[in-house]
Amino acid sequence: MEIRYDPMIRAPVAVAVTIMMILFSVTDFIGFKLVLGTFFGVEPLFAIIIMAASVAAYVSIGGFRAVVWTDLLQYILLAGLAIYVAILALGLTAQKGVSLLSASLVLGADWWNLFVMGGLMGALVFQLALLPGWVAEQDPWQKIWAARDERSEKRGLLLGAGLLALVYFCCLITAIGLSVLYPRPGGEVEAEMLYLKVISDNVAPWLLALLTIGFAAASMSCTDTFATSGASCISRDLIQRHLWPTATMKEMLITNRILVIVMIAISASIALNVNSIMDAVIIATVIGTTSYFFPIIGGLYWRRATKWGALSALIAGGGTQILLISYELFWHKQPLDTISPLLTEHGVLAGLSLSALFFAGVSLLTPPTEDIRLAPFFPDIAEKVFGRGIPAVDRRSxxxxxxxxxxxxxxxxxxxxxxxxxxxxxxxxxxxxxxxxxxxxxxxxxxxxxxxxxxxxxxxxxxxxxxxxxxxxxxxxxxxxxxxxxxxxxxxxxxxxxxxxxxxxxxxxxxxxxxxxxxxxxxxx
CATH class of the missing domain: 3.30.310 (TATA-Binding Protein)
Structure with a gap:
């Protein structure tokens, strides 16, 4: 974004991304401690220490290459786990003579009503909140820049988004099945525990051990990515950019690896005192989605986008989202959709709408971006800026x-x-x-x-x-x-x-x- 717009964009985006990465990492620690506690009775402190030490060790030793390869293996295990539990839930409901369609109808007549912000529409809004947020996050773009060629970049991004949607879909199917098997939970923590309960109640011990490996892989896969992404934001975008601009690459490598351990330690400490996974995931994602989805994607495809439009979208979208979440948690103390169905999922649609409005409106009202910043993103401008070729060199000298x-x-x-x-x-x-x-x-x-x-x-x-x-x-x-x-x-x-x-x-x-x-x-x- 700094290349496309202006250096002033870098610091606020880095702070927002770092906060998101910490929140995402916290949810993985929570999931890991719940799994070990539910299945094997491991104390939360010991579970978190095991995970923190493991991730810190292989990330510090292997660096980003270790993160990429472990992510590949761990995501295969994660996807397999999500698919298996969805099939398990459907099989158990079928044993009761209830089909998927019948199970969804049990949830209420409004489930299939696309004009009611709940049921199926709520699931679609959930996807709208998470998938664009994932595409615009630091960690997938970090892997894109590290890809060996453009073909790998595009295939990796599309494959990642598709597989992420698959996991979300499997979770949706599982939730429908669980609504038949168990009484409706009273809150998010109880709902999350049902996912573990259906496994522990219906899986043989040897398979339970394999599924635990899948849960551990999912937790570690996300945590290592979030830790390296957050550390990169702090080291490159804040420390090297503003505090220590004369640092060498070797010095920054050491700094970054220290920050990875610090990020893991902060996330682990928070996870010891928090128990809800899903709400933390959604809060982190909707803040990111409303803050910089339009500045990033719009900047890539709309040449009229300006630095002031991007900055106003960051402030208006992200600021509104933070205010809505704060009001919901500390004053209203119940979901915002009790005020209006349009405010479902912490009011993400309101935040996204304001972000888009300010991004487009302010960009059109401010001077266009200079060609040198547009050239790397738009071929016709690049031809105008760089079309002169290079001076000849004497290759025989x-x-x-x-x-x-x-x-x-x-x-x-x-x-x-x-x-x-x-x-x-x-x-x-x-x-x-x-x-x-x-x-x-x-x-x-x-x-x-x-x-x-x-x-x-x-x-x-x-x-x-x-x-x-x-x-x-x-x-x-x-x-x-x-x-x-x-x-x-x-x-x-x-x-x-x-x-x-x-x-x-x-x-x-x-x-x-x-x-x-x-x-x-x-x-x-």
Whole structure:
């Protein structure tokens, strides 16, 4: 969002996402302690310690790659669990001679009435609240940016949304079946416990152990993702962006792993004192959905969207949603749909409507976004901004050959991953070493003034050489260590040679800027 709109968007979004990630992680700890407590009588404190220690260990050691691979395995177990329990509930109702249709009719005549905000319509609103919120959340987009190519990105996002909808649908079927098997629960905690009760009452001990693994997998899968996403928001969007802009990549890696453990510890502490899962999930999701769903999706497809429209949508949508939830919890002390059916699920429709209205209205009333920010998202504007091509380079020169030999290249899908590591040494004209350390911010400003293609849409810690609309393919410069510069690019397979030329040009421009500080670059072997 910062690239599309303006740096001022970054901090409020980071705070909102971090709060959401903590709330989501809390629900997973609650689920894990309820499962172990219900099935095996494990004390809540010990259950939470087991989960916190396990997740902290494999995330800290394996990093984001460990999160992605464990998520894949754990989601398979989660989906299998949801499908099995739905089939179990339907089978038990069938044994009583009650079909799914009959079971849903038992819920009341209003169940099938699409004009009544309850029953089937309530389930649809629930999907409306959760699925857009999931699409706009930090954690799936973090995986999208880490995907090996665009095809994997699109397939992963669509598959994730589809499988998430499948789990929600299975939970809906299970709830209908449980309405026949048990008396209607008096609250959300009692309703959540029925899910565990139908399993413990009807499953053999050996299968119960396998299902417990499924529950554990689901809890850990979500918690590791939420912890890494929340830690990333704090480390990259707040600490590195505002508090420690000169931090190196190695320093930020250490900081991020410490923050992952802190996020897990905070969530675990809250979970010891909270027992309701579903309400925390819905509250976290509707806040996210009403805050930044329209700024994110609208910014990708509507070029007239502006930073002021996005900011007003964040404030109006998210602020209204927080006020509605606060009123419901602390003053009204009962669901808002007792006031009006349109306020079901904490009034998410009101928050979404205001967010959309402010996003569109304020965007149309404020000046359009500059082309340099639109170019990475809209091909026709990119052609206008970047259509001049790149200067020719002499590929036969010894200097060019030396740089090419040091570029590390790996293929992943339809993308090449190119890396060049540069050390910079402070020297005088006579070759004597100078002890002074180069100021990174001053260097970034210097190279931007000397060569206009260098751009910092997300702060001085990441500098892009914007020569085309595909920002993954553009050369990116970061500070690897106190005396290192790391260059990287992820061009499409057919663009590899062009981007190697771009890296060579970037190296020469970096050399020009370093000379202004009395330093010289040395390519690492």
């Amino acid at each position: 010894l200097r060019y050959q030396e740089v090419m030999e040091r570029i590390e290249e790996k293929m992943a899908g339809d993308r090449a991953h190119l890396h060049l590591f540069i050390d910079f040494l402070p020297v005088r004209a006579d070759g004597a070493l100078m002890p002074e350390e180069m100021k990174w911010d001053l260097f970034v400003e210097k190279i931007k003034k000397m060569h206009t293609l260098w751009f910092t849409p997300t702060g001085s810690h990441i500098v892009y050489r914007l020569s085309q609309a595909d920002m993954l393919a553009c050369v990116k410069m970061v500070r690897g260590d106190t005396s290192q510069i790391w260059l990287s690019a992820e061009p499409r397979r057919e663009q590899r040679e062009r981007q190697k030329d771009e890296i060579f040009l970037a190296y020469e421009e970096i050399e020009d800027a370093l000379l202004e500080f009395g330093m010289t670059p040395v390519i690492r072997a």
